Amino acid sequence: xxxxxxxxxxxxxxxxxxxxxxxxxxxxxxxxxxxxxxxxxxxxxxxxxxxxxxxxxxxxxxxxxxxxxxxxxxxxxxxxxxxxxxxxxxxxxxxxxxxxxxxxxxxxxxxxxxxxxxxxxxxxxxxxxxxxxxxxxxxxxxxxxxxxxxxxxxxxxxxxxxxxxxxxxxxxxxxxxxxxxxxxxxxxxxxxxxxxxxxxxxxxxxxxxxxxxxxxxxxxxxxxxxxxxxxxxxxxxxxxxxxxxxx
Amino acid sequence: xxxxxxxxxxxxxxxxxxxxxxxxxxxxxxxxxxxxxxxxxxxxxxxxxxxxxxxxxxxxxxxxxxxxxxxxxxxxxxxxxxxxxxxxxxxxxxxxxxxxxxxxxxxxxxxxxxxxxxxxxxxxxxxxxxxxxxxxxxxxxxxxxxxxxxxxxxxxxxxxxxxxxxxxxxxxxxxxxxxxxxxxxxxxxxxxxxxxxxxxxxxxxxxxxxxxxxxxxxxxxxxxxxxxxxxxxxxx
Numbered sequence: 487x488x489x490x491x492x493x494x495x496x497x498x499x500x501x502x503x504x505x506x507x508x509x510x511x512x513x514x515x516x517x518x519x520x521x522x523x524x525x526x527x528x529x530x531x532x533x534x535x536x537x538x539x540x541x542x543x544x545x546x547x548x549x550x551x552x553x554x555x556x557x558x559x560x561x562x563x564x565x566x567x568x569x570x571x572x573x574x575x576x577x578x579x580x581x582x583x584x585x586x587x588x589x590x591x592x593x594x595x596x597x598x599x600x601x602x603x604x605x606x607x608x609x610x611x612x613x614x615x616x617x618x619x620x621x622x623x624x625x626x627x628x629x630x631x632x633x634x635x636x637x638x639x640x641x642x643x644x645x646x647x648x649x650x651x652x653x654x655x656x657x658x659x660x661x662x663x664x665x666x667x668x669x670x671x672x673x674x675x676x677x678x679x680x681x682x683x684x685x686x687x688x689x690x691x692x693x694x695x696x697x698x699x700x701x702x703x704x705x706x707x708x709x710x711x712x713x714x715x716x717x718x719x720x721x722x723x724x725x726x727x728x729x730x731x732x733x
Numbered sequence: 734x735x736x737x738x739x740x741x742x743x744x745x746x747x748x749x750x751x752x753x754x755x756x757x758x759x760x761x762x763x764x765x766x767x768x769x770x771x772x773x774x775x776x777x778x779x780x781x782x783x784x785x786x787x788x789x790x791x792x793x794x795x796x797x798x799x800x801x802x803x804x805x806x807x808x809x810x811x812x813x814x815x816x817x818x819x820x821x822x823x824x825x826x827x828x829x830x831x832x833x834x835x836x837x838x839x840x841x842x843x844x845x846x847x848x849x850x851x852x853x854x855x856x857x858x859x860x861x862x863x864x865x866x867x868x869x870x871x872x873x874x875x876x877x878x879x880x881x882x883x884x885x886x887x888x889x890x891x892x893x894x895x896x897x898x899x900x901x902x903x904x905x906x907x908x909x910x911x912x913x914x915x916x917x918x919x920x921x922x923x924x925x926x927x928x929x930x931x932x933x934x935x936x937x938x939x940x941x942x943x944x945x946x947x948x949x950x951x952x953x954x955x956x957x958x959x960x961x962x963x964x965x966x967x968x969x
Contacts, residue, residue, distance in 0.1 A: 543837055563842070579830055581830060581834065581835035582832075583827075584832070595839045595840070598839065643839075
């Protein structure tokens with residue numbers, strides 16, 4: 487990766503606690519435009535919290551978070567909305583709206599964030615559904631989808647606005663190897679074709695190696711390693727080497 | 734939060750959807766409950782009015798009883814049970830499954846999108862449902878009275894509405910908007926702010942019903958005093 491490019495996402499000395507429990511400690515991280523960074527670490531080390539901080543679903547106790555040139559930790563809700571417009575977030579559970587069909591889940595951000603007509607929205611929704619292989623499931627309710635389909639529908643919802651930044655929380659969790667590989671394939675294609683900046687929280691070193699340009703390893707709320715897979719293979723910490731080793 | 738309810742933009746599409754859901758799905762409940770209560774109330778009132786030779790007053794008592802108090806309170810308590818639990822459970826489920834976070838991540842104001850339409854729908858729908866309960870109660874009363882005395886429908890209606898004035902009908906019906914506001918805000922608060930898992934969903938639903946029912950009854954005391962103050966002729 488060319489480190490001369492401006493960071494698409496930057497965390498500066500970010501600290502976050504929930505009550506007495508400190509989840510993140512002084513985390514600093516710079517992610518370049520078009521780069522895919524995989525956040526690795528044991529459960530409960532603050533990976534998902536880091537992701538939520540990046541889209542301002544959580545506010546840091548200390549430190550600053552930059553999306554492009556904007557410090558989102560200081561933004562008012564209206565300005566924040568403009569920043570989020572450039573971002574897509576795939577939740578671990580996909581977080582599809584139960585009471586909406588797959589089509590309506592995808593149409594919602596377009597209805598709210600653009601001036602497109604209903605036919606234009608329909609066209610985009612069907613194109614994206616086709617891209618993720620769910621063309622026949624537009625009218626299906628989320629409860630009737632399998633785990634893999636829900637993930638793909640959640641990803642499709644992230645993609646309808648053609649975001650510059652994708653934040654993805656455990657894309658392969660709870661999925662079989664083939665479905666997980668399909669999701670990885672979708673992400674990889676997105677990265678190649680659209681130069682989308684990606685931050686992916688994952689426990690799957692195989693998927694991480696396929697998609698990630700660099701790995702960031704969190705342990706007990708601290709960033710203990712950040713570099714390319716090759717660099718981290720030689721890292722002195724056993725934790726880091728174990729996390730990136732393919733099983 | 735209260736100001737946010739009325740600050741534009743109002744989610745009209747969601748509001749319309751919620752009015753449909755809360756209104757149409759509550760209608761069978763309030764209509765059947767009103768009908769049953771109408772029958773029961775006539776059975777009781779007739780028993781005592783017979784002793785005083787005042788059976789002709791049964792329709793009047795029935796109508797005033799329902800329009801002034803039974804209709805509004807019964808509707809509010811039924812809606813608190815059905816809709817309050819629904820709002821509390823749905824929003825808390827959305828919170829625990831990160832759907833509310835997903836709404837925010839899509840740059841949509843989750844409060845305006847999820848809470849405001851539900852509260853406004855409760856405010857708007859309660860008076861309509863109350864009118865249905867009132868008329869169902871009267872129908873139940875008529876059925877019961879017809880079984881006992883074979884009274885004709887026109888005579889029953891004439892006697893029922895003989896003692897009713899607009900100031901007896903409008904304020905008690907409009908006050909149910911306040912009940913709707915209580916039910917909507919209390920249940921949305923418990924649902925929207927839950928921070929626990931599935932246990933929190935159950936707790937939000939239960940708390941929504943319990944607290945909104947209690948507050949409706951307490952608010953009723955205050956509102957009845959306010960109505961008496963504003964319309965002294967309706968007070969004894």
